Amino acid sequence: MLELQNVSFSVKDNPKMILNDFSYAFPESGLVAITGPNGSGKSTLAQLLMGVKTPTKGRIILNKVDITKKTVTERARLGVAFSFQQPVKIKGITVFELIDIALGGGNDPKEVGSYLKMVGLNPDQYLLREISSGLSGGEMKRIEIASVLARNTRISIFDEPEAGIDLWSFSALKNVFKKIKRNNPDNLIIIISHQEKILEITDEILVLESGKIIKHGKPEKILSFLKER
Amino acid sequence: MELTDEEKQILCAVRDSFEIPEGAYNFRVNGKSIGRKSTDMIEVNPKQEKSGLNIVIKPGTKNESVHIPVVISESGLKEVVYNDFYIGDNAEVTIVAGCGIYNCGGQNSVHDGVHRFYIGKNARIKYIEKHYGFGPGHGSKILNPVTEVYLDENSEATLELEQIKGVDSTIRKTIANVGNNCKITVNERLLTHGRQSAKSSYSVKLLGVNAKADVISRSVARDYSKQTFNLAITGENKCFGHSECDAIIMNSATVKATPTLNAKIKDAELIHEAAIGKIASEQLIKLMSLGLDEREAESCIINGFLK
Numbered sequence: 001m002l003e004l005q006n007v008s009f010s011v012k013d014n015p016k017m018i019l020n021d022f023s024y025a026f027p028e029s030g031l032v033a034i035t036g037p038n039g040s041g042k043s044t045l046a047q048l049l050m051g052v053k054t055p056t057k058g059r060i061i062l063n064k065v066d067i068t069k070k071t072v073t074e075r076a077r078l079g080v081a082f083s084f085q086q087p088v089k090i091k092g093i094t095v096f097e098l099i100d101i102a103l104g105g106g107n108d109p110k111e112v113g114s115y116l117k118m119v120g121l122n123p124d125q126y127l128l129r130e131i132s133s134g135l136s137g138g139e140m141k142r143i144e145i146a147s148v149l150a151r152n153t154r155i156s157i158f159d160e161p162e163a164g165i166d167l168w169s170f171s172a173l174k175n176v177f178k179k180i181k182r183n184n185p186d187n188l189i190i191i192i193s194h195q196e197k198i199l200e201i202t203d204e205i206l207v208l209e210s211g212k213i214i215k216h217g218k219p220e221k222i223l224s225f226l227k228e229r
Numbered sequence: 230m231e232l233t234d235e236e237k238q239i240l241c242a243v244r245d246s247f248e249i250p251e252g253a254y255n256f257r258v259n260g261k262s263i264g265r266k267s268t269d270m271i272e273v274n275p276k277q278e279k280s281g282l283n284i285v286i287k288p289g290t291k292n293e294s295v296h297i298p299v300v301i302s303e304s305g306l307k308e309v310v311y312n313d314f315y316i317g318d319n320a321e322v323t324i325v326a327g328c329g330i331y332n333c334g335g336q337n338s339v340h341d342g343v344h345r346f347y348i349g350k351n352a353r354i355k356y357i358e359k360h361y362g363f364g365p366g367h368g369s370k371i372l373n374p375v376t377e378v379y380l381d382e383n384s385e386a387t388l389e390l391e392q393i394k395g396v397d398s399t400i401r402k403t404i405a406n407v408g409n410n411c412k413i414t415v416n417e418r419l420l421t422h423g424r425q426s427a428k429s430s431y432s433v434k435l436l437g438v439n440a441k442a443d444v445i446s447r448s449v450a451r452d453y454s455k456q457t458f459n460l461a462i463t464g465e466n467k468c469f470g471h472s473e474c475d476a477i478i479m480n481s482a483t484v485k486a487t488p489t490l491n492a493k494i495k496d497a498e499l500i501h502e503a504a505i506g507k508i509a510s511e512q513l514i515k516l517m518s519l520g521l522d523e524r525e526a527e528s529c530i531i532n533g534f535l536k
Contacts, residue, residue: 050518092530092535
């Protein structure tokens with residue numbers, strides 16, 4: 001379904017390969033985590049899947065279609081949703097409007113609010129607020145995740161969903177992922193994460209180092225591998 | 230009222246409807262009043278000595294409105310109009326102004342509107358002013374509003390000032406003298422495009438004890454347009470003043486914002502925030518990741534920002 005074929009990525013004027021001949025075919029469904037130390041290429045991989053960056057070499061295939069050069073919008077319309085590590089603030093856009101756009105537009109507050117409830121936010125307190133500096137990092141993160149849930153796509157990519165949220169929210173977040181997995185057994189969820197608590201609820205973990213997969217497998221196997229390192 | 234399609238379009242842009250409103254009103258088209266009505270509580274009278282209106286809102290007036298739109302569809306028409314509002318004590322009223330110019334000729338059309346508000350004790354006003362221009366002519370569409378607000382004790386004024394589009398040149402002046410326990414809130418929204426220019430200046434004097442001012446200006450400058458903002462707040466008593474000037478700049482446009490805070494005593498608390506910048510690429514990418522194309526995302530950001 002989603003496959004990277006010999007994907008390499010480097011930045012101009014720097015010979016270092018951030019991703020190096022990376023190949024992997026994601027499963028059709030389930031929860032897949034990508035982990036690894038800082039600088040291993042995790043976030044670059046997420047951005048390549050999203051379409052923000054284009055591989056220097058190689059191809060990205062989605063449902064037998066080469067999407068390597070497709071834009072962010074085209075990929076979104078093909079059913080790929082993306083949650084940013086740092087949620088974006090936009091003055092003048094309300095929480096309602098953001099999630100309504102994610103849903104395709106024209107939705108009532110009750111429908112939109114249901115996605116806020118999924119991430120533990122009270123719609124009455126948040127729908128009319130702007131997604132700008134008035135919201136805390138944790139609140140922004142939950143709204144970001146709600147916007148991805150609202151898209152209900154076959155593939156959702158979460159780049160470090162735990163970044164910037166407090167312990168209570170983290171625990172709630174874990175439950176959100178469990179719920180998404182349970183309610184959408186045919187969907188593929190890709191999570192970029194360092195957090196053991198997140199990794200342990202996944203179906204498969206890829207460990208990246210220097211732009212390559214050094215290990216992949218079931219969480220039990222990978223978590224003990226990570227502890228031994 | 231006999232109106233052309235262009236005149237109806239202007240009225241719809243500046244006050245959402247070309248129909249006669251309920252309550253008091255004066256419709257001015259091409260320099261003449263084409264309809265005027267007073268109510269028991271609001272008197273709308275023409276000035277004798279110069280062009281404009283005296284609008285007297287009686288003390289205690291509640292839940293009433295007065296509409297005074299201006300339409301110019303005659304190319305080359307230039308006018309200066311003085312409207313004075315006398316708002317009685319304890320009154321609460323909404324004032325809908327707004328001006329639009331349709332210019333299909335080669336001469337400049339100009340409307341200079343001077344609005345003065347004398348707000349009585351414990352009174353509340355909401356003033357909505359929208360400016361709009363369109364038309365195929367080479368003549369410019371020029372609107373120069375002056376808004377003066379004088380707030381007596383415990384009164385409050387909320388000003389929503391908006392330049393929608395199509396105004397080639399504007400020099401906007403807003404002056405406020407804020408008395409004891411009074412508050413003024415200003416929300417200015419400005420869009421310039423093409424080779425338009427906009428100059429907006431504010432002089433807010435917080436004269437009374439516990440006087441408050443909140444002046445927020447958001448603007449978008451596109452193409453080769455130029456915008457200049459001068460915001461000055463003076464605190465002469467124990468008071469609180471806040472101003473915020475945010476601008477999105479696009480293409481080859483320029484924006485200059487100059488804030489001035491002048492605290493004349495130590496109990497004056499004055500704050501200014503300003504941010505000028507292009508649309509952040511992350512903002513576009515976020516909306517594109519939700520399925521919008523780049524143009525839709527840009528439009529969504531601008532419309533939201535100017536809302």
